[in-house]
Amino acid sequence: MKFGIEFVPQEPLDKLIKLAKLAEEVGFEYLWVTDHYNNKNVYETLALIAKETSTIKLGPGVTNPYVRHPAITASAIATLDEISDGRAVLGMGPGDKKTFDALGIEWTKPVSTIREAISTIRTLLAGEKTEKGAQLTGVKPVQEKIDIYMGAQGPMMLKTAGEIADGVLINASNPKDFEAAIPNIKEGAESAGRSIEDIDVAAYTCCSVDEDPEKAAGAAKIVVAFIAAGSPPPVLERHGIEKEAVDKIGELLGKGDFGGVSKAVDEKMMEAFSITGTPDDIVSKIKDLEKIGVTQFVAGSPIGPEKEKSIKLLGEVIESY
Numbered sequence: 001m002k003f004g005i006e007f008v009p010q011e012p013l014d015k016l017i018k019l020a021k022l023a024e025e026v027g028f029e030y031l032w033v034t035d036h037y038n039n040k041n042v043y044e045t046l047a048l049i050a051k052e053t054s055t056i057k058l059g060p061g062v063t064n065p066y067v068r069h070p071a072i073t074a075s076a077i078a079t080l081d082e083i084s085d086g087r088a089v090l091g092m093g094p095g096d097k098k099t100f101d102a103l104g105i106e107w108t109k110p111v112s113t114i115r116e117a118i119s120t121i122r123t124l125l126a127g128e129k130t131e132k133g134a135q136l137t138g139v140k141p142v143q144e145k146i147d148i149y150m151g152a153q154g155p156m157m158l159k160t161a162g163e164i165a166d167g168v169l170i171n172a173s174n175p176k177d178f179e180a181a182i183p184n185i186k187e188g189a190e191s192a193g194r195s196i197e198d199i200d201v202a203a204y205t206c207c208s209v210d211e212d213p214e215k216a217a218g219a220a221k222i223v224v225a226f227i228a229a230g231s232p233p234p235v236l237e238r239h240g241i242e243k244e245a246v247d248k249i250g251e252l253l254g255k256g257d258f259g260g261v262s263k264a265v266d267e268k269m270m271e272a273f274s275i276t277g278t279p280d281d282i283v284s285k286i287k288d289l290e291k292i293g294v295t296q297f298v299a300g301s302p303i304g305p306e307k308e309k310s311i312k313l314l315g316e317v318i319e320s321y
């Protein structure tokens with residue numbers, strides 16, 4: 001099992017870099033920085049972390065081809081590869097409608113857009129010219145090939161990831177979601193003459209670890225609320241979660257009533273959308289995921305009630321695995 005960690009760049013950068021160095025020290029192999037326009041810039045954050053670390057692989061988890069042209073992403077990831085001396089990895093996803101509405105960006109044909117974007121990026125990273133004549137001339141990646149992962153949940157996106165990506169970052173925490181997702185990835189891989197073994201299947205979880213399991217669960221409630229509120233009906237059905245209960249959470253979130261939200265998030269939602277508990281709890285849940293075919297465990301937000309302590313506890317998880 002590979003271990004990754006997610007950082008959302010919305011806290012002071014010196015704090016974030018300290019946590020990133022700690023993550024590397026305790027044994028994480030991958031560091032993913034989320035990309036949302038309203039947070040700190042993903043590439044500047046990655047560049048600073050790259051300068052302060054030496055072994056951990058790092059990259060956007062995930063950027064998208066709508067806010068940045070694929071050629072800009074190719075230049076940025078090649079530059080990160082130079083800064084990190086060959087540790088860059090690229091996570092690409094279709095982005096989300098709320099963001100593009102707020103930015104006035106037309107969000108069309110996400111599956112084909114991602115496919116074209118990844119093909120353009122690969123052409124440019126190889127130093128070749130695109131059909132329209134674009135070419136990277138002033139920057140060359142250190143790595144022969146920079147791995148490209150796809151953020152994906154929907155069946156079409158998962159199949160496409162199986163066809164073309166080196167890895168898939170699936171925003172989910174419960175085995176049921178991977179039982180549903182992995183056959184799509186497998187189908188896509190086999191349709192392209194590949195095997196699921198060629199693909200790093202990453203569980204990009206909502207994770208919260210502490211010696212006190214109640215404290216760990218408490219820290220994840222708000223994140224779980226956002227995930228539940230954003231989950232499509234088939235996912236809610238899969239976990240036996242009533243739409244009315246989720247609608248109520250959506251209303252409370254809209255009002256900013258986070259006290260009410262924490263009360264409204266129930267056990268079923270916690271089970272469905274997060275992995276929380278003591279290090280031993282986390283180990284057993286990761287083993288369940290591994291049995292289904294997950295090959296990378298990504299400790300996603302909130303990581304725990306006290307991030308620094310939780311990263312050290314996750315280090316114990318990695319060591320004992």
Ligand SMILES: C[C@H](OP(=O)(O)OC[C@@H](O)[C@@H](O)[C@@H](O)Cn1c2nc(=O)[nH]c(=O)c-2cc2ccc(O)cc21)C(=O)N[C@@H](CCC(=O)N[C@@H](CCC(=O)O)C(=O)O)C(=O)O
Nearest residue numbers: 034035062093095109110111112151152153154156157171
């Ligand atoms: C578009 C969407 O794909 P999806 O995989 O479900 O996308 C959900 C999320 O993965 C997507 O919003 C990500 O960008 C969210 N996301 C992040 N989004 C961000 O904006 N920033 C992040 O940092 C971020 C991190 C992240 C990490 C892991 C992860 O899994 C997702 C993450 C979907 O609806 N797919 C369906 C329908 C596809 C579709 O639109 N089909 C159309 C068009 C077909 C075509 O495009 O050619 C059609 O049938 O007509 C499907 O795959 O079946």
